[in-house]
Amino acid sequence: MTAVLLLLSCPTRAAAEPPPRRPPSTGPEQEMLDQAKRLVDQGRIADARDIHLTLWRLTRSASDAFRVGMLSFRLRDFQVAAEFLAIYFDMVGTPEAPKIWVPPGFKESYELARANFAEARRHVGALEVRVSEPGAAVLVDGRQVGVSPLKLPVFVASGQHHVGAQLAGAQIEVPAAVDAGGERTVWLVLRRAGAEAPGAPRATKAADLPGAAPPLPQLPPRGPALRWWTVGGLAATSAALGILGGVSVSEANHAADDRDAAFIRARWEVFRCRPGLPACDAYAEADGRAKTFTALSVGAFIGAGVAAGGAAAAAFLLAPQAKVRVGGVGTAPAATLSCSW
CATH class of the missing domain: 1.25.40 (Serine Threonine Protein Phosphatase 5, Tetratricopeptide repeat)
Known part of the structure; x- marks a missing residue:
């Protein structure tokens, strides 16, 4: 019991002691x-x-x-x-x-x-800067504000600022905007150029094997511009053909109405159509227009479907070669857009 009481009393005395006074x-x-x-x-x-x-x-x-x-x-x-x-x-x-x-x-x-x-604080913003590596020099608008990890936020005027970090040749800088009275956390990931992750296994290439043939020349990578120009061009072609098909359907319907009206007139005017009669000639002309626009609308709709399929295929086939950007458009929205045509 005495030993227990002594153990319990030691933290109490330590906690009751005031912090040391600063020297004069x-x-x-x-x-x-x-x-x-x-x-x-x-x-x-x-x-x-x-x-x-x-x-x-x-x-x-x-x-x-x-x-x-x-x-x-x-x-x-x-x-x-x-x-x-x-x-x-x-x-x-x-x-x-x-x-x-x-x-x-x-x-x-x-x-x-x-x-x-x-x-x-109502007049200034606060930037919480988090750096992936300890010991990096943290800079805000070119001024060093400390070494990572920063214990306190950096207080800045409202507006756009440049936040960066430097360590052993690696550096990074990103823009960051903050409002007066607001707070923002900025994450900085330092990577050395050409550095590989420690302990990561190195992939064996075919050219590294004994007796392997020299590698074939590689084609330049396809960037996002190629993908979106291809998808956009095919989607626009599909839309144009769809509009042409709709116009052709409307014209074919008008021609069919004219043909039906001419047929009715021909039945009342003559018993048998032959070239040279006005009603028969009007019937033949309207029938020809109806068939022409019907064939044109069918072809336009088939072309629109083929172009839409090509846009969808381009979105998926060219997507692996494109770089993904933060805030950019991904493959799924591209396929949805092209398939919607």
Whole structure:
């Protein structure tokens, strides 16, 4: 029982111990702090912020991140304000669970920083940059913002930006747009040119075998343009033939009506048709037109079906040679379009 109580009491004491207090400021550092305070009292906020930026680069302390963020907010430099206040929150934790030693009145200053951060976020966007490889330099609009993996988002002005990463000769850059107050995650996959996946088996080619004949020259690959020109041309031909067939059917129906009317007139005018009689000649002319347009419509519809089948075949046969693009049209929509004709 005594051993159990001792084991249970050890974590409790460790949890109750406060975070270690930051060492006091040195002489030069204290002089810079006093100078920054005098500049703030004089209303020279930008000069005071420059001093705290210098101190931040030297000390990397939460108090300097706090002062840079708060002074940037007063200058309405919302991008820098959001960046340094986010760093401050990450370093200090929360009033309920602080990560470092915090002075009295910390909760009030923390809540004020939270309010300023929320207002700054309304004016800037946030980019969560995720890189496939650790240790890569992350760049936004040509400026290095850190090394992957980034712990915090990158705060930028609203609009279009260029996000990239570089590592050991491999690099990638993609465009990314974000609105004010919005967030966006950018995924960057670094691949070295010509590199193969580690441990991947190498495929054996016929040319690698002893005594194999030299490979035949390869035809240039068929790109998406060839596929879509072929499918589009055949689909357009199919549509044109379909329209021609419909017009021919209409003309054949009109000719058949004229033929029927001429036949009725011929029955009332003469008992037997022979060339030279107006009714008989009208009947023969209408009958010829009806047969001609009927044959033309049948041929046009057959041609439209053949062209549609060719469009569908081209969509499927040429698709393996085409590159698939994100947001592009795939094989299934092409086949649906061509078959619909």
